[in-house]
Amino acid sequence: MNIPQVTHRRVDVDGVQVFYRETGPKDAPTLLLLHGFPSASHQYRRLMDALGDRYHLIAPDYPGFGHSDAPLPSTLGGPFTYTFERLADVMEGFCRALGLGRFVAYLFDFGAPVGFRLAARHPEWIEGLVIQNGNAYTTGLSPMAQAMTALRPGVKGAEDSVLNILTLEVTRSQYLTGAANPEHIAPEGWTLDQHFLDLPGRAQIQIDLALNYHSNVALYPQWQAWLRAHRPPALILWGRHDPFFLEAGARAYLDDVPGAELHLLDTGHFALEECLPVIAPLIADFVERIHARGHASQQGTSHPALATAMP
Template identity: 60%
Template sequence: MHLLHRKACDMSVRTAPPLALPARTAHRRVTAAGADVFYRESLPDAEDAPTLLLLHGFPSGSHQFRRLIDALGRRYRLIAPDYPGFGRTREPEGFAHTFDRLADVVDAFTDALALERYALYMFDFGAPVGFRHALRHPERITGLVVQNGNAYEEGLSEGARDFVALTPDAPGAREAVLGLLTPQGIRGQYETGAAAPELIDPDGPLLDAAFFDRPGRERAQLALAFDYKNNVAAYPAWQAWLRGHRPPTLITWGALDPFFPEPGARAYLRDVPDAELHLFDTGHFALEDHLGAIAPLVADFLDRLPR
């Protein structure tokens, strides 16, 4: 009986599907535009694997892409930096936290890594950073993956418009911004609109909150909040770039996003009619609870891009 049982087990092992092993991920630092930039980089199986630069959003950091890197990093080179004011990146004293400066750091970061051709994954703050980068280096961009990264007026909810209108001297402005950085405020941004919040890892919001407790982070986030209106002013330039370059574009969007609602996703089709659009029944952090649907879309998209 023991021998028969062992043979049965051996047969089941031979016929079971192979395990989908996660990618190996390196955690590194590089100096870029005076900042000590922390980044995550997958180590793909092939040396010539296509590259995807992952640009994170607010209130998160490169850690938000950990599961996507695990899922796709053996097949593609995925690189996710932390911006100054986020995660583990350290910036020099007196660093001006504006979206222009964040893009300067990303420009210098890609130069430091000698990246020549890559697609951009733009989520939330990743859109204003990524579009600035794309306008400066259009020859490098093979395609865009846009996940709840807004570039259109109709993609701003009423709450987002109120946020954009904040000025440093307005009563209650500072409190409104800092309220988004409390553990409760961060958790709400992850869960609002999600049909199954139990699928969202609660450690993500806690990690974000811990990073925002670091010295200088409050000043950085206030500065970026009050600078956000310059992103809205730049929307026409970004739209013109999309019309002029027509980059291959994949849009994956949480349709119940309280900040950037569904019309912002559909608006991209005006300027990039051939864009591929997928809407999901969730909120702002669509990747948190829809990784299983989004990752295959990203893989298929990357496989179709020119090298």
């Protein structure tokens, strides 16, 4: 395998230095990799190695995550309000700063509410969606997830509930719970996640975002309507033993995007950690079909359906 060089840069977005990883030829199809909680762009390192010889991959860290700036939260008197709407604002500015006009978006965990906000604002940017344990349906919320999404600012005990999940034990469990072969999952992922969670000021950032998560659930109907209206090419990859986002949430996408392709994987939430050898070829095939269909359309010829639902 020809492993590509990954570059590590920062770009200013409205006064916030956003760190990002980039690899692959810039004239190739672009994938924007949007990370989840409690991780950052480092969760995509192995995927970038696997696909960067063929595709242009970009993975940013949100404000308050990874190596990006972490401005003091407004709840502590600082200048930055940590909501999912604000994260989407910064990611929108990030795309503009890098001149990203058309891309396949990889939506994982927090990447789903960030990515769907981008899609709703700029449907012309979205060439396709890779949705990996990124929920947009109430049927996909486990009892544990429902309890977390019910938290609100000012509710007694809400902040303590969030603090209880910012521990190494819980971070590790997010990687290992549901894994078919836990020994295949390297400890570096959760170790680095915990390093960033433990940095000064980061706990309040995660509290603010957790207490804002209900805003995502309120937007589910709008995102579902967007999917029905735009019918983007969609590849759905789901760790079926995810304790947070249930298999029902994966299958629900097929009602709104009947042409979507669904693959249920025998793993948990961080499916890439265990199933990269399965996931990487599926993404490559998906991207190739998108571009083959686009080429066929330009030539005025027909092309087979992009994807079909898998049981």
